[in-house]
Amino acid sequence: MTAPLDLLDLDPSLSEEERQIRDVVRQVVDDQVRPYVADWYDKGRVPARELAREFGKLGLLGMHLTGYGCAGASAVAYGLACQELEAGDSGVRSLVSVQGSLAMYAIWRYGSEEQKQRWLPSMATGDAIGCFGLTEPDHGSDPASMTTRARRHGDDWVLTGGKLWITNAPIADVGVIWARTDSGVRGFAVPMDTPGVTAREIHRKMSLRASVTGEISLDDVRLPADALLPEAIGLKAPLSCLTEARYGIVWGSVGAARDCLETALAYATTRTQFGRPLAGFQLTQAKLADMAVELVKGQLLALHLGRLADAGRLRPEQVSVGKLNNVREALAIARQCRTILGANGVSGEYPVMRHANNLESVLTYEGTSEIHQLVVGQRLTGLSAFA
Numbered sequence: 001m002t003a004p005l006d007l008l009d010l011d012p013s014l015s016e017e018e019r020q021i022r023d024v025v026r027q028v029v030d031d032q033v034r035p036y037v038a039d040w041y042d043k044g045r046v047p048a049r050e051l052a053r054e055f056g057k058l059g060l061l062g063m064h065l066t067g068y069g070c071a072g073a074s075a076v077a078y079g080l081a082c083q084e085l086e087a088g089d090s091g092v093r094s095l096v097s098v099q100g101s102l103a104m105y106a107i108w109r110y111g112s113e114e115q116k117q118r119w120l121p122s123m124a125t126g127d128a129i130g131c132f133g134l135t136e137p138d139h140g141s142d143p144a145s146m147t148t149r150a151r152r153h154g155d156d157w158v159l160t161g162g163k164l165w166i167t168n169a170p171i172a173d174v175g176v177i178w179a180r181t182d183s184g185v186r187g188f189a190v191p192m193d194t195p196g197v198t199a200r201e202i203h204r205k206m207s208l209r210a211s212v213t214g215e216i217s218l219d220d221v222r223l224p225a226d227a228l229l230p231e232a233i234g235l236k237a238p239l240s241c242l243t244e245a246r247y248g249i250v251w252g253s254v255g256a257a258r259d260c261l262e263t264a265l266a267y268a269t270t271r272t273q274f275g276r277p278l279a280g281f282q283l284t285q286a287k288l289a290d291m292a293v294e295l296v297k298g299q300l301l302a303l304h305l306g307r308l309a310d311a312g313r314l315r316p317e318q319v320s321v322g323k324l325n326n327v328r329e330a331l332a333i334a335r336q337c338r339t340i341l342g343a344n345g346v347s348g349e350y351p352v353m354r355h356a357n358n359l360e361s362v363l364t365y366e367g368t369s370e371i372h373q374l375v376v377g378q379r380l381t382g383l384s385a386f387a
């Protein structure tokens with residue numbers, strides 16, 4: 001942690017190994033993301049396969065999973081890696097989250113031994129890319145209403161329907177696709193080159209431009225019986241994968257906020273107006289102080305949730321608390337930092353507006369803020385206000 005922003009001396013509460021992992025990921029982000037990411041964002045193109053292989057070499061893909069070539073790191077170490085990746089760009093962190101916490105986790109947790117052997121080792125190295133298809137054009141926050149269907153034809157399954165806003169879909173080798181069957185929602189590991197599967201890239205995003213997002217059409221896609229994830233029964237299976245990914249966002253969003261605050265702090269100390277640095281004005285210091293307080297609160301929350309996860313005691317609604325607070329505050333920090341940079345704040349020469357725009361997507365995906373408020377509200381009141 002850059003010293004001035006570590007107001008509460010959190011650094012010593014990390015283990016030596018956790019600090020080492022964090023520092024290695026920070027270095028990789030400095031070398032392989034920061035110099036290029038503004039350009040990727042500008043052009044809406046990111047070398048996702050190359051990045052995945054680089055991250056695979058470091059053991060960042062499926063990092064918190066065990067076996068099958070995965071690193072078996074702690075939840076806190078995984079969170080610290082997410083923080084560093086998202087300090088580079090939320091889209092880059094999304095690549096790692098979708099691969100490890102959604103696609104790989106689904107296969108690792110719910111797949112057959114054959115499915116694990118087939119997909120996980122190559123996904124851990126980044127040679128195979130995965131995506132996770134839950135959201136549909138007409139069903140986002142309410143996946144229980146999904147209309148994608150899987151029907152039995154003899155031993156085979158036939159999938160029809162469509163998925164929208166699917167990270168990595170246009171470049172994926174395997175899609176974990178969720179579909180309604182006669183016995184409820186089930187998951188399938190679908191090779192993306194199966195006849196009837198089409199993945200088109202979504203263009204003109206104003207957010208997460210350094211991430212590939214797509215639409216998947218499933219047009220009578222015939223799959224062998226062993227494409228079914230045998231242990232994934234009902235909607236709780238995809239929801240458990242989302243809890244995994246949201247945990248990474250709790251940490252990642254703080255990384256984006258930290259990068260904004262570091263940028264604003266450096267800018268405010270060097271830019272002078274009215275004969276003194278911006279940082280010397282009381283109004284600027286009030287902004288910086290409030291943001292630093294929120295940042296460190298977000299880091300404390302992430303670390304607390306991480307320690308609960310490592311103790312096997314983390315509950316889904318606690319992850320909702322983290323996602324709700326940390327993304328909301330990270331977005332507020334990014335917007336406030338933008339004001340400190342004045343006109344330069346809207347320029348792609350600085351990372352702040354890019355982070356702010358990215359965080360708009362992060363606020364929405366993996367459960368919107370409103371959905372997490374409802375999760376926490378249900379926990380508080382015992383009443384479900386979803387429908």
Ligand SMILES: Cc1cc2nc3c(=O)[nH]c(=O)nc-3n(C[C@H](O)[C@H](O)[C@H](O)COP(=O)(O)OP(=O)(O)OC[C@H]3O[C@@H](n4cnc5c(N)ncnc54)[C@H](O)[C@@H]3O)c2cc1C
Binds near residue numbers: 134135142213364385
């Ligand atoms: C860049 C990007 C990448 C994504 N990647 C993936 C992916 O890899 N896989 C995947 O499956 N999905 C992905 N998503 C989709 C994402 O998870 C959905 O967008 C999200 O769940 C919200 O669904 P929606 O957009 O349909 O909004 P809607 O559900 O239509 O919601 C619209 C608004 O209504 C509010 N709302 C809805 N229901 C309620 C309620 N009961 N009470 C109060 N307010 C409510 C929401 O909070 C929101 O503000 C991605 C999205 C983006 C933007």
